[in-house]
Amino acid sequence: MKLVGGREPGPLTIVDYDPSWPERFERERARIAAALGQAALSIEHIGSTAVPGLAAKPVVDVLVVVPDPEDAALVGSFAAAGYELRVIEPGHRMFRTPARDVHVHVWAEGGAACDYLRLRDLLRRDAGARREYAELKRSLAPRDWPSMDDYAIAKGPLIRALLGHAGP
Numbered sequence: 484m485k486l487v488g489g490r491e492p493g494p495l496t497i498v499d500y501d502p503s504w505p506e507r508f509e510r511e512r513a514r515i516a517a518a519l520g521q522a523a524l525s526i527e528h529i530g531s532t533a534v535p536g537l538a539a540k541p542v543v544d545v546l547v548v549v550p551d552p553e554d555a556a557l558v559g560s561f562a563a564a565g566y567e568l569r570v571i572e573p574g575h576r577m578f579r580t581p582a583r584d585v586h587v588h589v590w591a592e593g594g595a596a597c598d599y600l601r602l603r604d605l606l607r608r609d610a611g612a613r614r615e616y617a618e619l620k621r622s623l624a625p626r627d628w629p630s631m632d633d634y635a636i637a638k639g640p641l642i643r644a645l646l647g648h649a650g651p
Contacts, residue, residue: 484572490630497538497624504532507543511585515547518564522557524548524592529599531620534606538617545587546599552576552589561587601646612645 508528515526530544531537549557552575558568561578566587570577576589590596606613619641628634 484570484632486570486630486632487568490632495624495626495628495631495634496540497620498541499538500534500536501532501541502535504528504539504543507585508533508545511543511545511587514564515545515587518560519547519549519557522549522554522560524550527600527603529588529603530586531606531616533603534613537606537613538620541584543585545585546596547587547589548592548596549589550591552591557589598646602642605645616641616645 505528512526512528516523525546525548527533527546527548528543529546530542531539532541532543553573557576561568565580566578566585567581568576569579569586574591575595578587578589579585588599590599606616616638619638623634623637626634626637
């Protein structure tokens with residue numbers, strides 16, 4: 484994985500659910516749809532801000548499914564819409580707003596794209612899983628993380644366990 488701009492250590496804040504997050508997603512969805520047109524096969528609100536009642540980092544996560552995430556034209560389309568390229572890895576690109584309050588994950592259909600949606604849907608319907616995930620996030624937040632990627636990796640075992648019990 485290549486991080487454009489390198490690692491960014493910093494404080495991690497988890498806040499209570501904000502009912503304005505779905506509205507923010509809808510604004511970003513419209514912006515992305517206008518920028519990508521037919522290249523966007525789907526645009527979904529993912530991550531903790533997509534789960535009513537779940538505490539989260541105040542960063543709206545968006546999943547965009549495209550035929551080829553490695554298509555170089557995507558970088559220009561996102562840049563023209565005001566997003567910056569942050570992550571480059573095989574089959575995945577991540578863009579964000581300059582304010583760093585929106586992350587756009589670009590994947591092909593299947594695989595990781597499905598996992599993001601399965602986790603979101605599980606957390607929406609299962610109060611116990613939602614509570615367990617929120618407790619983990621709040622326990623991890625005060626730690627000194629070299630980057631947000633390290634925080635995400637630390638959540639991995641619980642996410643895999645939840646997805647393992649979620650079914651297809």
